[in-house]
Amino acid sequence: MTRLINTALTVLTMLALSGCASNWLPSSGPSTKDLEAASASADSIINIVDISPIVNQRIQNHEKQQLFAQSFSDKKKLNYVANPGDVLEVSIWEASPALLFGTAPSLSGISFASNTKNTSLPDQMVGADGYITVPFAGRIWVAGKTLAQIEAAIVQVLQGKANSPQVIVRMTKSTTTSVTVVGEVAQSILMPLTPKGERLLDAIATAGGVKQSVNRVTLQLSRNGIVKSMALDKVIQDPNQNIRLYPGDVITVFYQPNSFTALGASGQNAEINFEAEGITLSQALGRIGGVQDSRADVKGLFVFRFEDRPALSSDDPIKATDTQGRVPTIYRLDMSNPASFLLAQGFVMKNKDVVYVANASSVEFSKFLNIMISVVYPIVNAGNIVKF
Numbered sequence: 001m002t003r004l005i006n007t008a009l010t011v012l013t014m015l016a017l018s019g020c021a022s023n024w025l026p027s028s029g030p031s032t033k034d035l036e037a038a039s040a041s042a043d044s045i046i047n048i049v050d051i052s053p054i055v056n057q058r059i060q061n062h063e064k065q066q067l068f069a070q071s072f073s074d075k076k077k078l079n080y081v082a083n084p085g086d087v088l089e090v091s092i093w094e095a096s097p098a099l100l101f102g103t104a105p106s107l108s109g110i111s112f113a114s115n116t117k118n119t120s121l122p123d124q125m126v127g128a129d130g131y132i133t134v135p136f137a138g139r140i141w142v143a144g145k146t147l148a149q150i151e152a153a154i155v156q157v158l159q160g161k162a163n164s165p166q167v168i169v170r171m172t173k174s175t176t177t178s179v180t181v182v183g184e185v186a187q188s189i190l191m192p193l194t195p196k197g198e199r200l201l202d203a204i205a206t207a208g209g210v211k212q213s214v215n216r217v218t219l220q221l222s223r224n225g226i227v228k229s230m231a232l233d234k235v236i237q238d239p240n241q242n243i244r245l246y247p248g249d250v251i252t253v254f255y256q257p258n259s260f261t262a263l264g265a266s267g268q269n270a271e272i273n274f275e276a277e278g279i280t281l282s283q284a285l286g287r288i289g290g291v292q293d294s295r296a297d298v299k300g301l302f303v304f305r306f307e308d309r310p311a312l313s314s315d316d317p318i319k320a321t322d323t324q325g326r327v328p329t330i331y332r333l334d335m336s337n338p339a340s341f342l343l344a345q346g347f348v349m350k351n352k353d354v355v356y357v358a359n360a361s362s363v364e365f366s367k368f369l370n371i372m373i374s375v376v377y378p379i380v381n382a383g384n385i386v387k388f
Contacts, residue, residue, distance in 0.1 A: 029264045032300035032358045035330065045320035048302075049312070051281075051333045056346040062311040063348060068200070068221060069240045071228045078246065080177055080195060082142045082150060086126045087173035090134060090154065093118040095164040100136050123172055136161050147171065179245045181207040183253035184217060199242045200235060203251055212255040218276045222250040229254075231276035258351040262288040265295035265357040274349070281333070282344035284355060291335070291357045300358030303331040305350060 030038070039048045049055060064070060082088060094101045101119040124132045130143025137157040142150045151167045158165040174192040182188045186208025191198070200219070204210065210217050210232065217232040223246060232253075235241045245251075257273040267289025274287070281303065285291070291301070306326035309318070321327055331347070333340050 029356060029358065031361070032297050035300075035302065035358070039330070046328050046330055047316055047319060048330045048332050049316060051331050051340075051343050051347055053343065053346070055313075055331070056343060056348075058313065059311050059348055060346070062308060065310070066228055066230070067241055068228060068230055068235070068243050069238075071226060072221065072223055072243055074244050078193070078195075078197070079146065080171075080193070081144050081146050082126050082171065083176035084126050084128050084130060084143060085175040086171055086177075087123050088126065088132060088142070088150070089123050089170045089172050090121045090132070091118060091168045091170070092121070092134075092154070092158070092162070093166040093168075094162045097163065100158075100162045134158075177247040179203055179247070179249040179251060181251045181253070183251075184211045184255045185209065185253050186211065193245060193247060197244050199244055200251065201242050203245060204232075204253070207253075210253055210255075215275045215277060216255060216257055218254040218256060220252040220254060222252070223248070231278065233275070233277040258349075260284055260349055260351075260353040260355055262355045263357075265292045265297070265359050266290075266355060267292060279349050280345050281347040281349060281355075282341065284349050284353075285344065288355070295357075295359050297358045297360040298335040300360075301333040301335055302356045302358070303333075303347075303349075304354040304356060305329050305331065306352075 035048065038044050039046055092101055121134065126132055126142055130141055131139045132142050133139055134154055134157070137154055140150070140153055140157065142153075145153070147169045150169045154167045154169070155165055158167075175190070178190045178192045179198075180188075180190055181203050185204065189207045191203050191206050198206075200221070204219075214236070215231075215233050218229050219232050219235060220227060220229045221243075230241060256276075258276060258278070259271050259273045261271045262284075263269055266285075270288070272284070272287050274284070279287075291298075306322050306324075307329040309321075309325065309327055312327060312329065316327075316329075318327055333344060333347075335341075
């Protein structure tokens with residue numbers, strides 16, 4: 001019996017010392033050593049990056065490049081011109097004696113001197129070829145011209161035909177100098193732009209405001225193939241982000257709560273939602289109750305993320321990318337260093353991050369002892385029964 005017990009103890013001890021115990025001991029995930037070994041492997045697709053002031057600054061700089069004010073230029077001068085699809089109203093005045101438009105009715109609600117006559121033509125949509133038609137003037141090219149230029153073009157053609165003609169052109173419907181607002185707003189709209197220079201929040205207000213809580217709403221702006229997203233809260237708080245809109249802009253309002261997942265020896269294993277404005281790693285740890293004192297490896301707090309390439313150092317090796325060109329990255333924080341709590345305050349969490357806390361090696365040894373005891377005790381009890 002003693003020989004049997006010694007044999008069992010010897011086998012279990014050899015397994016523990018050889019490092020094989022990690023392969024059969026129950027665990028909530030890889031240990032710090034396992035992750036380090038996996039990262040160092042030649043065929044590994046992951047890269048471990050230690051969180052530092054430089055890393056935090058690099059990530060924050062990248063985040064700033066995603067802001068609307070930095071991503072979209074506001075220097076382009078807006079020219080409000082007519083284009084195919086726009087609807088124009090043309091009004092023509094002629095001095096007395098009126099030669100061409102004398103029999104036309106006056107504009108409703110407007111009085112003029114008795115020696116002038118005016119005509120308001122039916123609204124016309126600018127054709128796909130860029131022309132409109134004016135009686136006695138024929139087809140007039142208007143595409144790409146301002147209203148003042150269109151007025152001058154019509155007057156020029158009517159000279160010699162009408163008696164001192166004067167023309168006013170008004171755009172009654174603009175489809176080409178408009179922005180589109182869709183998503184979680186009271187009403188999706190196509191908002192025409194005016195020389196006032198409407199801004200992002202003007203469009204949201206015109207659409208009736210957002211349906212959801214402001215701190216959980218994200219705005220996405222698409223312009224000329226560039227798509228960027230920002231929290232509505234940040235746009236409201238920073239006037240610089242309330243940028244001027246340009247024709248063709250598409251504003252999409254999302255109610256899509258951000259979240260991260262906490263696993264391992266954290267205070268809570270769960271998916272945690274957070275505000276669209278974002279949170280830091282220290283705030284994330286606070287929301288999951290920190291780490292478990294009895295289990296956690298203080299040097300093994302990891303954040304798993306698919307990181308944008310510009311947010312990484314040029315020295316960081318690119319081992320693989322996903323379909324969007326993002327790099328599988330593991331950020332590590334050594335919480336045994338008092339400065340780590342300051343670093344955690346500067347590390348910005350992203351949507352779909354995974355926070356993982358590895359088990360301490362002593363926990364694995366404790367598991368090993370429990371298994372050893374569970375194996376040896378039945379043998380000892382059996383021996384005692386036999387002796388009895």
